[in-house]
Amino acid sequence: MDRTFDLQNITEVTAQNGDKLNGLAITMTGMVIVFLALVLITLYIVILPRLLKALALVLPPEHPAVKKPPRETDRDPLIASAAAAAWHQHRQGGPS
Amino acid sequence: MQLFVEFYHTTGFGQFALGNLMMIVIGLFFIALAIIKDYEPLLLLPIGFGMIVGNIPYIDTMSLGVYDEGSVLSYIYWGVKQGVFPPLIFLGIGAMTDFSTMLSNPKLVLLGAAAQMGIFLTLLGALYIGFSGEEAAAIGIIGGADGPTAIFLSAALAPHLLGSIAIAAYSYMALVPVIQPPIMRLLTTRKERGIRMPQPRTVSRREKIIFPIVAFLIAAFIAPGSLPLLGMLFLGNLLKESTVTERLANSARNALIDIVTILLGFSVGASTQAGTFLTPDSLLIFGLGATAFAVATASGLLSAKFMNLFLKQKINPLVGAAGVSAVPDSARVVHMVGLEEDPDNHLLMHAMAPNVAGVIGSAIAAGVLWSVFL
Numbered sequence: 001m002d003r004t005f006d007l008q009n010i011t012e013v014t015a016q017n018g019d020k021l022n023g024l025a026i027t028m029t030g031m032v033i034v035f036l037a038l039v040l041i042t043l044y045i046v047i048l049p050r051l052l053k054a055l056a057l058v059l060p061p062e063h064p065a066v067k068k069p070p071r072e073t074d075r076d077p078l079i080a081s082a083a084a085a086a087w088h089q090h091r092q093g094g095p096s
Numbered sequence: 097m098q099l100f101v102e103f104y105h106t107t108g109f110g111q112f113a114l115g116n117l118m119m120i121v122i123g124l125f126f127i128a129l130a131i132i133k134d135y136e137p138l139l140l141l142p143i144g145f146g147m148i149v150g151n152i153p154y155i156d157t158m159s160l161g162v163y164d165e166g167s168v169l170s171y172i173y174w175g176v177k178q179g180v181f182p183p184l185i186f187l188g189i190g191a192m193t194d195f196s197t198m199l200s201n202p203k204l205v206l207l208g209a210a211a212q213m214g215i216f217l218t219l220l221g222a223l224y225i226g227f228s229g230e231e232a233a234a235i236g237i238i239g240g241a242d243g244p245t246a247i248f249l250s251a252a253l254a255p256h257l258l259g260s261i262a263i264a265a266y267s268y269m270a271l272v273p274v275i276q277p278p279i280m281r282l283l284t285t286r287k288e289r290g291i292r293m294p295q296p297r298t299v300s301r302r303e304k305i306i307f308p309i310v311a312f313l314i315a316a317f318i319a320p321g322s323l324p325l326l327g328m329l330f331l332g333n334l335l336k337e338s339t340v341t342e343r344l345a346n347s348a349r350n351a352l353i354d355i356v357t358i359l360l361g362f363s364v365g366a367s368t369q370a371g372t373f374l375t376p377d378s379l380l381i382f383g384l385g386a387t388a389f390a391v392a393t394a395s396g397l398l399s400a401k402f403m404n405l406f407l408k409q410k411i412n413p414l415v416g417a418a419g420v421s422a423v424p425d426s427a428r429v430v431h432m433v434g435l436e437e438d439p440d441n442h443l444l445m446h447a448m449a450p451n452v453a454g455v456i457g458s459a460i461a462a463g464v465l466w467s468v469f470l
Contacts, residue, residue: 003226003380010220013229015469023223023232027216030464037318037460038209038453041311045202048303048310059302 111153115370123147123365129270136270136425138354139243139361143266146365162367173363176258179251181360182244183328188353189423189455190308190332191345198449199303200296203403204415208453210399211419212461214239214392218384219465225380230254233465235381238265239388240458241272241422247364248325249462253469259367260378264385266364272425273432275386276393276417280433283397284413289437291412293446304337315456321463321470326456392420396450418447421454 010023052059104110126144130137149169154160162173175181198205219236227235234250234257246265250258268275280289308330316323335345367373400416414434418426427447434443 003376005225007224009226010223013223013232015229017470021229021468023220023229026229026233026465026468027220030216030219030461030468031213033319033464034212034457034460035206035209037315038205038457040314040318041453041456042202042205044310044314045199045205045307048199048306049300052300052302052306 106155108152108154111155113153113370115374116151116153119151119368119370119373120148122368123151126267126365135273136266138357139266140270142358142361143263143365146362147368148365149362150366150369161369162363163369163372169363169366172359173367175356176247176262176360176363176367177251177255179248179324181356182248183324184356185244185353185360186325186459187328187332187348188350188356190329190334191336191349192353193329193333193336193423193452193455194448195304195307195333195452196299197296197445198452199299199307201293201446201449203407204411204446204449205453206403207396207400207411207416207419207450208421208455208457209419210416211392211396211421211450211454212240212457213395214388214390214420215458215461215465217391218388221387222384225384227380228254230469231257233469234261235384236388237261237458237462237465238268238381238385239392239420240454240461241265241269241389241392241420241426242455242458243269244360245325245458245462247360249466252466257377257381259364259373260375260381261385262364263368263373264382266361267382268385268389269422269425272420272422273429275389276420276426276429277433279390279393280397280414280417280430283394284401286437288401288413289434290441291410292438292441293412293415293443294409296445301337301339305334308333308337311456315460319460319463319467321466322459323463325459325462329455329459389420393417393426396420396454412441412443412446415443415447415450419450419454419457421451421458423451423455424448426454427451 013021013023015021123144126140126147129135130140130144150161159165159167160169161167162169164170215236218239219232222232222235223229230253234254237246237249238261240246243262243265247258247262250261312326312330315326332348335341335348396416396419397413400411400413404410404413412434414430418430420426427444430447431442431444434441
């Protein structure tokens with residue numbers, strides 16, 4: 001497709017739906033919207049700790065997430081050595 | 097003998113063209129980059145192999161390629177064409193992402209917004225060259241340095257350019273360690289690169305849980321077009337941070353994202369058949385993509401320097417370069433360039449804030465452009 005390098009292409013954009021648009025307006029609007037959304041998210045992050053402090057009166061106290069410890073049997077050295085001995089015997093062709 | 101000659105014409109050798117050879121060489125180059133240089137191997141390897149697969153010629157009556165209706169590859173490519181894969185990848189990214197540094201230093205979010213200038217300035221460049229509005233928007237999003245977002249938007253607005261845009265976006269993402277450092281050094285002084293930033297504060301679990309819900313509401317109400325991407329991103333993050341859905345979070349950040357990455361990379365690679373890919377437009381897209389990436393990096397850096405004019409606690413301007421959202425590569429590059437100046441200055445955690453903000457910013461930009469041209 002032949003391309004025509006022209007500044008007019010920026011100011012006169014015809015969308016496939018027939019809308020007449022201006023590239024500069026799209027750029028300005030787009031940047032403003034991206035900044036607006038991220039500024040709002042920033043403001044929300046700033047007030048979040050204060051909000052949580054206020055809500056602490058209503059919300060139950062926060063406990064750190066506790067991960068379940070692995071079952072004791074997984075770490076039992078006796079069971080581990082028994083399993084190792086059985087495996088060794090099996091490899092040696094002994095009784096299983 | 098006649099049968100043999102006829103058979104020969106049905107083989108790849110019989111129909112091989114110079115374009116196919118060029119694309120296969122590019123595919124091999126991608127594979128070499130992935131294996132030898134370790135540049136984005138998870139993406140470049142499936143893409144590179146897909147390029148080789150897509151450029152083995154076959155007779156027209158065989159339904160084999162991604163563009164042939166009913167072929168196996170066309171079913172895989174369907175996920176790309178219909179924009180199914182990008183939100184699934186965002187789900188996995190969300191389940192991997194820790195927003196703690198962003199929550200502990202919210203002003204760094206603005207750097208993620210500033211870096212999106214690359215998208216919109218490239219849109220103007222593409223319009224100037226003569227691309228249609230929809231095509232220019234899809235090309236501009238390469239500046240977001242976010243492969244899934246680039247695929248998502250080009251599938252919606254300019255599906256005929258999808259292959260070129262996806263390859264350009266992923267190539268530049270892989271080349272972050274090559275493209276960004278010279279721009280960083282050019283636009284910052286040694287003193288600026290040596291600025292130390294305080295350790296981020298500890299963020300409570302409750303903050304981490306509430307953040308994805310409210311951030312999604314803000315972003316989706318402002319730019320509903322970003323809903324599929326940001327919805328999945330924040331869902332993935334909530335799965336992780338809630339700690340009650342560890343199994344789902346694990347699946348999202350491991351098995352699911354891996355499967356989708358393979359399918360997406362392979363089918364995007366296979367879509368680069370020489371006949372459709374080797375066009376002057378593809379070259380222009382690669383040129384514009386490089387510009388978009390450089391402008392995005394520079395915008396982030398310069399915005400950080402601008403913010404420093406008003407801040408008591410200065411920001412290391414290098415972290416601005418991470419606003420381009422190639423997660424986590426650009427943050428890693430910031431860290432490495434920072435270490436060159438001061439081996440004790442660890443910027444990785446700080447750079448992750450604009451990095452993840454950039455992911456949100458580029459998805460919002462994609463949503464805005466989609467709604468403008470819909």
